[in-house]
Amino acid sequence: MQFRTPPHPRRILFPGRTQFKSKAILLTMALAGGWMLAANPVHAGDTHPAGASQNILSALNETSANQSKTQFDIDPQPLGSALSQFFEQSGVQIAYTSGDVESVRTSGVAGDHTPEEALKRLLKGSDLHFEFTGRNTVTVIKKAEGPDSESTGPSKKLVVAQSGDDKKNVLKEVVVSSTRTETPVSELTQSVSVVEKETIQEQIEIDRNLSSILGKTIPGMSPSSKALSTFGQTLRGRKFLVLIDGVPQTAPLRGASRDLNTINAEAIERIEVVRGGTPAYGFGATGGLVNIITRKPEDGPFNARSRFGLRFSSTHPSDSFAWETNHQVSGRRDKVDYLINGKFIANSGLFDADGDRIPPDPLGVQGGLADTDDANLLGKVGYDFNGGRQRAEFMVNYFRFLQDTDFTFGTGDPSNDVKTPAIRGNRNAKDPGTENLTMQLSFRDKDLFGSALNAQLYYNDLTARFAKFPGFAQTEIVSEKIGARTTFDTPFEVRNIPMTAIWGVDFLRDETIQNGIDGPTIVPLMKQNALAGFLELQIPIQEWAMLRGGFRHESIWLDVNDVVNRKAIFVRGGNLTFNETLANVGAVVFVQEGVEVFANFAQGFSLADIGRAIRDGTSTSAEALQSEVQTVDNYELGVRGNFGWIKGSITGFYSESDNGTTFTNSLEIRKQPERIYGVEAAVDVRPNDIWTLGSSFTWVVGEVDLDDDGSFEEDLPSNRIPPIKVTAYADYNMFDWWKHRLQMVHSGNRDPNSTQFGGATVRDYTVLDFYSSARVGPGKLTLGIENLLNTDYVPLVNQAGASTVSFTEAQGQTVSLAYSLDW
Numbered sequence: 001m002q003f004r005t006p007p008h009p010r011r012i013l014f015p016g017r018t019q020f021k022s023k024a025i026l027l028t029m030a031l032a033g034g035w036m037l038a039a040n041p042v043h044a045g046d047t048h049p050a051g052a053s054q055n056i057l058s059a060l061n062e063t064s065a066n067q068s069k070t071q072f073d074i075d076p077q078p079l080g081s082a083l084s085q086f087f088e089q090s091g092v093q094i095a096y097t098s099g100d101v102e103s104v105r106t107s108g109v110a111g112d113h114t115p116e117e118a119l120k121r122l123l124k125g126s127d128l129h130f131e132f133t134g135r136n137t138v139t140v141i142k143k144a145e146g147p148d149s150e151s152t153g154p155s156k157k158l159v160v161a162q163s164g165d166d167k168k169n170v171l172k173e174v175v176v177s178s179t180r181t182e183t184p185v186s187e188l189t190q191s192v193s194v195v196e197k198e199t200i201q202e203q204i205e206i207d208r209n210l211s212s213i214l215g216k217t218i219p220g221m222s223p224s225s226k227a228l229s230t231f232g233q234t235l236r237g238r239k240f241l242v243l244i245d246g247v248p249q250t251a252p253l254r255g256a257s258r259d260l261n262t263i264n265a266e267a268i269e270r271i272e273v274v275r276g277g278t279p280a281y282g283f284g285a286t287g288g289l290v291n292i293i294t295r296k297p298e299d300g301p302f303n304a305r306s307r308f309g310l311r312f313s314s315t316h317p318s319d320s321f322a323w324e325t326n327h328q329v330s331g332r333r334d335k336v337d338y339l340i341n342g343k344f345i346a347n348s349g350l351f352d353a354d355g356d357r358i359p360p361d362p363l364g365v366q367g368g369l370a371d372t373d374d375a376n377l378l379g380k381v382g383y384d385f386n387g388g389r390q391r392a393e394f395m396v397n398y399f400r401f402l403q404d405t406d407f408t409f410g411t412g413d414p415s416n417d418v419k420t421p422a423i424r425g426n427r428n429a430k431d432p433g434t435e436n437l438t439m440q441l442s443f444r445d446k447d448l449f450g451s452a453l454n455a456q457l458y459y460n461d462l463t464a465r466f467a468k469f470p471g472f473a474q475t476e477i478v479s480e481k482i483g484a485r486t487t488f489d490t491p492f493e494v495r496n497i498p499m500t501a502i503w504g505v506d507f508l509r510d511e512t513i514q515n516g517i518d519g520p521t522i523v524p525l526m527k528q529n530a531l532a533g534f535l536e537l538q539i540p541i542q543e544w545a546m547l548r549g550g551f552r553h554e555s556i557w558l559d560v561n562d563v564v565n566r567k568a569i570f571v572r573g574g575n576l577t578f579n580e581t582l583a584n585v586g587a588v589v590f591v592q593e594g595v596e597v598f599a600n601f602a603q604g605f606s607l608a609d610i611g612r613a614i615r616d617g618t619s620t621s622a623e624a625l626q627s628e629v630q631t632v633d634n635y636e637l638g639v640r641g642n643f644g645w646i647k648g649s650i651t652g653f654y655s656e657s658d659n660g661t662t663f664t665n666s667l668e669i670r671k672q673p674e675r676i677y678g679v680e681a682a683v684d685v686r687p688n689d690i691w692t693l694g695s696s697f698t699w700v701v702g703e704v705d706l707d708d709d710g711s712f713e714e715d716l717p718s719n720r721i722p723p724i725k726v727t728a729y730a731d732y733n734m735f736d737w738w739k740h741r742l743q744m745v746h747s748g749n750r751d752p753n754s755t756q757f758g759g760a761t762v763r764d765y766t767v768l769d770f771y772s773s774a775r776v777g778p779g780k781l782t783l784g785i786e787n788l789l790n791t792d793y794v795p796l797v798n799q800a801g802a803s804t805v806s807f808t809e810a811q812g813q814t815v816s817l818a819y820s821l822d823w
Contacts, residue, residue: 069112073388074122076452076489077182079104082122083140090115096140100128105491105500105538108446111387125491126498178272178291180280180454180487181502189548189586190600190636191275191651191680193218197268197295202741204265205309205784205816206769208324208345209369211260214290216745216769219680219696220275220653222722223747225797226810228367228401228434231257232719232758232797236276236653237676237702238287238632239606245294245395247438247458251479252284253512253526253558254611256464257366260290262436263399264343264376266307266326269293275680276653277604277634279552279582282532283508286604286632286657294378294395297330297337304329309782309818313811315790316351324818335384345374349407353792353812357422359409362798362808365467367432371405391444402433408467414760414802419794419809427468429518430476437461452489458482465517469805473519483508500538502550507531514611523611524563524573524622530556536584549585554578554605560622565615574623580605580631595641604632608661609669616668628671630659648683662704662717663757670756673705674716692731699724704756717758718800723750737775742788744768747796760802765793767810779821786814 074085079101083094092115109121119130119138130140176185176192185192195217203213211233212224220236234240242249242259249262274280274289281289305328313320323346330339350358350370361368375398382393408427412420440458460481468474487504508530514523536550556578564570586600608630619625638651653676660674678700686692702716715721729743750762768788774781790813798806 069114070118071388072109072111072113072118073384074106074108074110074118075182076106076108076446076491078184078187079106079122079126079128081184082106082108086115086118086122090118092136092138094119094130094138094140096128100140100142104128104498107450107452107491110389110446125493176272177293178274178278178280178289179502180504181452181489186596186640186642187546187588189546189588189598190278190602191220191638191649191653193273193275193682195271195273197270200265200268200271202771202773205771205773205782205818206743206786208265209261210263210265210268213265214260214271214273216727216743218273218275219682219698219727220288220678220700221273221698223725223745223796225363225366226369226795227361227363228261228369229257229363230260231363231366232800233260234720234722235273235288235290236655236678237700237716237721238277238655239284240288240290241281241283241285242290242292243281244292244397244438245440246281246291246442246456246485247440247460248281248283248481248483248508249436249438249460249462250284251462251464251477251510251512252607252609253479253510253528254477254514254523255609256462256477256479258434258436258462258464261367261401261434262438262462263292263294263378263397264345264374266343267294267341267376267378267397269295275651276600276636277602277632277655279534279584279603279605282506282534282552282554282582282605283530284604284606286606286630287655294380294397295328295330295339295341297332297339297380297382299332301333302329302331304823305820306823307818307820309816311784311814311816313351313355313814315353315355315812316349316357319349319357320351322347326820337380337382337384339378339380341376341378343374343376345372347372347374350811352419352809353787353790354809355812356419356809357407358808358811359420359422360403360405360407361409361432361467362420362795362806363801364409364803364806365432365469367434367464367466368403370403371407372401372403372433375400389446393442394440395442396439397437399434399436399438401435402431403467404431409805409808411804412807413804414799414807418807420803420805420807427470427474429468429474430465432465432467432474434465435463448488450490454485454487454489456485458484468518473516473522475514475516475519475521475523477512477514479510479512481508481510498540501535502538503533503535505531505533512611514615520564522563522566523615524561524571526561526611527559528556528607530554543590545587545589547585547587549583551584552582554580554582556580556607558607558610560614563614565617567616567618569618569620571614571617571619572621574621576623576626578607578626578629580629582631591639594643595639597637597639599637600635602634604634606630606632608659608671612669613671628659630657630661630671632657645687646683646685648681650679650681652679653677660704660716662720665755665757667757673708673712674702675712676700676702676716676721690732690734692733693729695726695728697724697726698722714756715752715754715759717752717754717756718750718760718762719758719797721750721752722747722796723762723764724748739773741771742768743771758797758800760800762796762799763794765791767791767793776819777821778823779819782816782818782820784816784818786816787812789813 070090104126106122109118215224250259270293272291307326310323326343328341360370378397380395384391407422408425410421410423442456445453462479465476484507490501510528513525532554534552539547558576560573562573582603584602588598634655636653640649656675658673659671682696684694702721703712705712726746732740746766749764770785770788772783
């Protein structure tokens with residue numbers, strides 16, 4: 001039996017480091033006291049950093065590996081990924097046969113243990129044991145086998161646990177939490193994309209807008225509107241649910257379309273995107289889920305980082321200069337960790353490829369990015385106790401985005417290709433913008449009577465204020481949420497087959513209203529109480545497959561006040577009750593080492609902007625809208641592969657709903673049957689340590705049944721269904737201190753057969769961006785160029801709407817420079 005590097009890292013994970021309003025600021029100041037206390041070190045931290053294989057012997061010095069104690073923090077998860085974390089935390093190299101651990105889950109281990117003790121806990125309940133075959137090497141084998149047993153076949157390939165630094169040109173696989181428990185992507189039955197912190201940081205230097213970042217990096221996500229609003233940006237043609245650390249940001253009762261602009265990108269550790277409806281978190285994920293995970297504290301008692309930057313339009317430097325600054329302090333000492341991250345941005349005017357000013361609200365009154373002040377403050381404090389088996393964490397994030405401008409939109413002529421100009425003037429009674437406060441308190445117990453528990457209490461207070469449209473009142477949507485989640489991860493056996501049950505209960509209270517600021521309020525106050533229980537089983541089929549299936553039952557009680565709507569119709573309020581059981585079932589088949597075929601069926605449920613249906617409808621009673629809710633059936637079939645230096649996937653998907661949401665040309669809401677289908681593909685290649693190349697392809701088709709006769713007469717409009725999208729990138733990293741990236745987004749032509757709003761002809765455009773970073777002095781200097789070739793184009797959503805007030809062009813070539821340093 002010999003050690004070798006596996007051809008496929010699906011069993012090898014590369015873990016990272018261990019892990020209102022004025023009230024928010026006061027809470028963060030309280031957190032600051034915590035880090036000041038933690039920052040007064042007496043000695044270095046006791047954690048053992050992950051090392052490359054050549055450093056394993058020195059990691060344990062003169063002490064035998066099975067005698068020295070180490071602080072372990074390994075969550076319940078598949079055994080293969082747990083063994084990789086064991087290596088990173090102990091420095092002990094561990095070899096195992098991939099087929100032996102394929103279907104095994106572990107309850108994890110936490111606290112101070114010798115490697116021998118930790119391994120016993122990791123393997124508890126399985127038919128595996130281990131033998132120390134050297135001073136710092138261990139082999140995990142089945143109890144009926146010995147270390148010299150002969151075995152053949154793809155399921156018997158020997159895997160050596162290693163850290164990400166051991167092989168730089170390996171494309172690592174990640175573990176995601178968007179399924180409510182940490183799961184390797186290779187074991188998921190649906191499509192999930194992850195945008196890591198390094199990629200987010202690079203994209204920030206090009207375009208800070210989170211909707212733009214996702215539009216450039218996620219297959220199935222339509223291109224950004226280049227505005228504050230996500231109106232018209234869909235995932236596989238449907239709306240998606242946005243979470244920040246599990247706290248919902250989407251306002252389902254009256255959509256504000258600010259979901260992706262409620263936190264600054266500098267405060268984000270990673271973003272997980274479930275492409276396709278999912279019942280995992282419920283309450284609105286009909287088209288998919290965007291799970292934003294905030295920054296994590298760094299190891300060591302005190303770490304500080306500062307960044308200063310500016311950006312400007314190269315086509316109109318004057319009046320376009322914007323400056324920004326970001327500061328973060330974090331650390332970990334003994335059982336306490338902390339983080340404070342602050343960001344401030346002062347934006348000026350934005351200019352297109354011709355050097356003309358873009359209206360500050362390029363989507364009419366949906367919200368813009370020009371002439372704004374943008375502030376974000378994130379604070380976190382965590383405490384580990386009972387030897388690391390339990391953890392409590394508090395997080396607060398305050399985001400404010402206000403626009404103070406001397407400009408507004410004029411009138412364009414889309415039919416003659418005349419763009420909407422910016423003209424002087426300000427119609428607003430109050431400055432438009434977004435203010436968002438998110439707080440959460442979480443508790444984790446890795447072993448509560450044999451189960452792992454994750455519990456969470458959360459609060460969210462969102463105000464989204466729109467600009468004033470001529471002839472209408474200026475309005476703002478106010479949504480306040482209080483909720484709780486519990487998730488249990490319970491391993492058990494049936495006839496010696498190890499299984500896992502993921503189960504729990506969710507509660508959400510949501511109060512939403514759209515207030516009139518200088519006119520009448522025409523959307524009523526709505527109070528929602530929702531309770532949901534869920535159960536999912538994970539069942540391995542020997543060593544070659546994994547089944548997942550379960551259900552979620554949601555009960556929603558909605559109290560609607562009386563209101564006189566936009567059409568001067570008195571709508572009597574009432575109490576509405578909704579009960580919906582959602583199912584999901586899927587399977588992943590491990591075809592061979594590095595290749596999986598997966599299939600999935602999942603349902604999503606949403607109240608589908610019932611506030612807008614009241615505002616624009618003709619019903620005289622809220623109870624008449626009982627049938628306006630939406631259930632979406634999602635199907636997908638795909639194959640993915642990961643062979644270390646190359647990974648890729650291709651997926652076909654189909655979804656259908658009886659109450660899909662579109663708008664007439666007068667922007668009145670319509671609920672009609674619809675179906676959507678398409679194909680996504682992605683590939684990433686890293687042939688060596690210098691180059692990384694990648695590309696993605698998205699093709700979507702959507703159709704609507706206008707008269708509910710079973711025949712789909714029209715195409716869905718382009719504010720729902722994007723044209724073909726192709727992305728590509730090339731990373732070049734000749735030296736460790738100098739890196740370059742060139743990326744492209746192509747949006748194709750689309751001429752839908754549609755009489756709905758957003759049904760105009762869309763022309764193609766291709767945009768290139770460039771990024772470069774270099775170590776200069778004690779810090780890093782970065783250069784970002786958005787729209788490198790100064791392409792003159794109108795974004796997809798603006799073309800689709802073909803409105804005289806929003807036919808605006810996108811930004812021309814925009815340059816950003818920044819310098820950051822750790823201190």
